[in-house]
Amino acid sequence: MTENRKPPTASEIVIPEPTLRRIPMYYQYLKRKQQDERLDASSSTTMAADLSLNPIQIRKDLEWIGATGKPRTGYDIEILLAHMEDFLGYNNAHDAFIVGAGHLGQALLGYEGFEDYGLNIVAAFDSDPAKADMLVAGKKVLPMEKLEDMVKRLHILIGILAVPSYEAQTVCDRMVAAGIKAVWNFTPYHLTVPDGVIVQHENMATSLAVLANKLEVALRKAREQGNHHDHK
Amino acid sequence: MTENRKPPTASEIVIPEPTLRRIPMYYQYLKRKQQDERLDASSSTTMAADLSLNPIQIRKDLEWIGATGKPRTGYDIEILLAHMEDFLGYNNAHDAFIVGAGHLGQALLGYEGFEDYGLNIVAAFDSDPAKADMLVAGKKVLPMEKLEDMVKRLHILIGILAVPSYEAQTVCDRMVAAGIKAVWNFTPYHLTVPDGVIVQHENMATSLAVLANKLEVALRKAREQGNHHDHK
DNA sequence: TAGATTGTTAATCGATTAACAATC
DNA sequence: TAGATTGTTAATCGATTAACAATC
Known part of the structure; x- marks a missing residue:
């Protein structure tokens, strides 16, 4: 194909990440509005007020x-939700494997709502033989040895890493060698992967750092105001 | 030394969030360098290469x-780690409660490494009587009724929400009423809190959306290139 | 019509990146 | 000294916000 004028190719126009990150929030919010309050339209103004965002930003995102x-009147919620589901891959879900069936792995296995966002967790793998063939949330926990074979047979593209941090790179390498193209990493270990493989880091410490910092700033401010108060 | 001229008040200078979010990554990386490779210095250039970042950005962050x-020579790793621990609150940890002792709550209770980032999880609460007085990772699971009393008695400022989404707002309200100032929310529900209370959203769907989108873009590109290939 | 809201174009703001002198 | 690296000042880039005409 490769038509002429239209500066960036279709595949080069990419949604800004901040926008992308807000879509699930809108989706969750609107779904609730629809189900609980039986609304069928919503304006950027009301959404912004409820979600503490800027209405212009919301319109741009949408x-x-x-x-x-x-x-x-605003936006039709039904249509908006359909657009979002389409966009998030609800109608084109990817299969995924989890490696690591500890508490976190089991929490992820049981997490309902991933389907809404285009993810279908098929099974988990664990090196602990005691866990082999266990069922969690209706999904099988398989022994590690079967990983490569299953990835190939089912053409799995997404692997979820919920193993201890020191195993992260080894397991990741096995996933990639078997054909996995995207790794969702729940360990704090910074993975190295070949070109063309995507890694998404889910680092709890990162979020925690943000929270702790905000709290610290707030406490500092409160203390200062307290002082001023004393002071006068 | 606290010299004179510096326009904004101490409490108004706030670290940029993108920088803050990268600190834990540096920390984890440097700790490994120190422990595994016994290095005692590292330059922004090498760090940047290993972490796929821009060296100038790293210098600015540091x-x-x-x-x-x-x-x-670069930066002294020992000193760097000390600075980071100090900054992240390692020497000034905050106590926290978890509400919800399901798989996720238990995963969080057992997560080692929160201490490094200034968080000390003291206990969990759960409405399920079967879980009352259970021990998880050496920490007690207490019945929900005790929440308010314990928050007040121990002056807990941080609450971690690991309950089902439909209970999120109710539990959050109880936390806040009891005196909690910062809520780390692991449910997809968008909480409403009074002014002065901090909420940090840990939304899995958000990360997943980013991952799925990157994969989709990559697949699209691969497909296109495949076509071009065919074509010529 | 009047008025709220969309959607577009322009201005602002902040983070990233570049350029380069200072330094060990 | 020579050369790699820091740290600072300036340029660029992209996202957010503002202004406002179009529209139902």
Whole structure:
């Protein structure tokens, strides 16, 4: 194909990550609005107020997923949700394997709602023989030895890493060698992968650092105000 | 030394969030370098290569936590780690409660490494009487009724929400009423809290959306290239 | 019509990256 | 000294916010 003028190719236009990260929030919010309050339209103004965001930002975000609204009434929630599901891959879910069936792995296995976002966890793997053939949330825990074979047979593209940090790189290498193209990493270990393989880091410490810092700043401010108070 | 001229008040200078989010990654990386490779210095150049970041960005980040390096040799890892621990609150940890002792709650209770980042999980609470007085990772699971009393008695400031999404707001309200100032929310529910209370959202769907999107873009690109290939 | 809301174009803000002098 | 690396100042880039005309 490769048509001429239109500066970036289709495959080069990529949604900004901040926008992408907000879509699931909108989705969750709107679904609730629809189910609990039986609303069928919502304006960027009300959404912004409820979610503590800027209405202009919301309109820009919604533009990215191809949604349009009506002046005076806002956006049709039904249509908006459909757009989002489409965008997030609800209608084109990817299969995934989890490696590591500890508490975290089991929590992920049981997490409902991944399907909404296009992820279908098929099974888990664990090196502990005691866990082999266990069922968690209706999904099988298989022995590690079967990993490569199963990845190939089912053409799995996504691997979820919920193993101890010191095993992360080894397991990741095995996944990649077997054909996995995207790794969702729940360990704090910074993985090295070949070109073309995607790694998404889910680092709890990162979030915690943000939370602790905000709290610290707030406490500092409170203390200062306290002082000023004393002071006068 | 606290010299004069510096326009904004101490409490107004706040580290940029992107920088803050990278600190734990540096920390984890450097600790490994120190322990596994017995290195005692590292340059922004090598760190950048290993972590796929820009060296200038790393230098700027390190400046924020007050670290300095030496031309030619780089940064002293020992000192760097100390700075980071100090910055992340390792020496000034906050106590926290978890509410919800399901798989996720138990995974969090057992997560080692929170201490490194200034968080000390004291106990968990669960409404399921079967779980009452259970021990997880050496920490007690207490019945929900005791929540308010314990928060007040121990002056807990941080609450971790690992309950089902439909209970999130109710439990959050109870936490806040009892005096909790920061809520780490692991449910997908968007919480409403009074002014002055901090909420940190740990939304798995958000990360997943990013991962799925990157994979989709990569597959699209691969497909396109495949076509071009065919084509010529 | 009047008024709220969309959607677009322009301005602002902040983070990343570049350029380069200072330094060990 | 020569050369790699720091740290600072300036340029760039991208996201957020503002302004406002179009629209139902």
